[in-house]
Amino acid sequence: MQFIISDEAGATAKIVLVGKLDIAGADVIALALATLAGSKKGLVVDLSGVTFLASIGVRHLVMATKTLTRKGGKLVLVGPTDAVKEVLVTSGVTDLMPIVATERDAYALIG
Amino acid sequence: MARFTADITPHPEAIGRLADDVSDFLRGAGVDARAVHHVALVIEEILTNVATHGGCPDLPATIALEVRQDRVSGEIGDQGRSFDPRTAPTPDIDAPIDERQIGGLGLHLVKHLTSALEYRSDGTQNWTTFCIPRT
Numbered sequence: 067m068q069f070i071i072s073d074e075a076g077a078t079a080k081i082v083l084v085g086k087l088d089i090a091g092a093d094v095i096a097l098a099l100a101t102l103a104g105s106k107k108g109l110v111v112d113l114s115g116v117t118f119l120a121s122i123g124v125r126h127l128v129m130a131t132k133t134l135t136r137k138g139g140k141l142v143l144v145g146p147t148d149a150v151k152e153v154l155v156t157s158g159v160t161d162l163m164p165i166v167a168t169e170r171d172a173y174a175l176i177g
Numbered sequence: 178m179a180r181f182t183a184d185i186t187p188h189p190e191a192i193g194r195l196a197d198d199v200s201d202f203l204r205g206a207g208v209d210a211r212a213v214h215h216v217a218l219v220i221e222e223i224l225t226n227v228a229t230h231g232g233c234p235d236l237p238a239t240i241a242l243e244v245r246q247d248r249v250s251g252e253i254g255d256q257g258r259s260f261d262p263r264t265a266p267t268p269d270i271d272a273p274i275d276e277r278q279i280g281g282l283g284l285h286l287v288k289h290l291t292s293a294l295e296y297r298s299d300g301t302q303n304w305t306t307f308c309i310p311r312t
Contacts, residue, residue: 086193086196088189088193088196088221088225089193089221090189091193118196118214118218118221120218120221121222121282121285121286122225122283125280125282128274132274132275136275149210149211152211152214156286156290157282157286158270161271162274162277
């Protein structure tokens, strides 16, 4: 799992995740995701490069969403593959964090 | 009937590598991409559970898979604490964000993705068996 963070200066940040978001991958992103959720109002999470999502990855996304929601913020997911989307839907988290097709849609939603 | 077996010490990196090996094997055996993903996910979730809640993450676990015409059947043997995944509480996946629990999702996925899920303990080993339909 690798990640790239951009737009760090604004109220909304973007984090691009690439690779497997499994038990090992979740360890890699945990601190960055929690830090962004704590310091930003909006978070765009680009999942298009994520090839595998396990429940531990979903947990980290839910925790970040909880942190953002508490201060009126939002987390939006961009471009998951069908396999990753199925895990999100089965986990029942798509009503907590919207899924959109493009980064532009995500920024529009966060406002 | 294609068969896969492996021994693993359920550490995070090893679980990830095993999920990759399982996926390669199943693709090679002609299993569809969706079922490949489901099998890899179920194995990952059960082994993650053994690693985090089993109490002895350094004891090896065994995995055996068989590819059948309409399904992939699997068996995981581990030496962790006795635990029947079928009795795990179901998380409320409709709760609002404030009340949303973050635990229990892994076994929720396992129950959802398997067409059969069985558990027995022989006193020293836990045996979790499952079937995942091919599509």
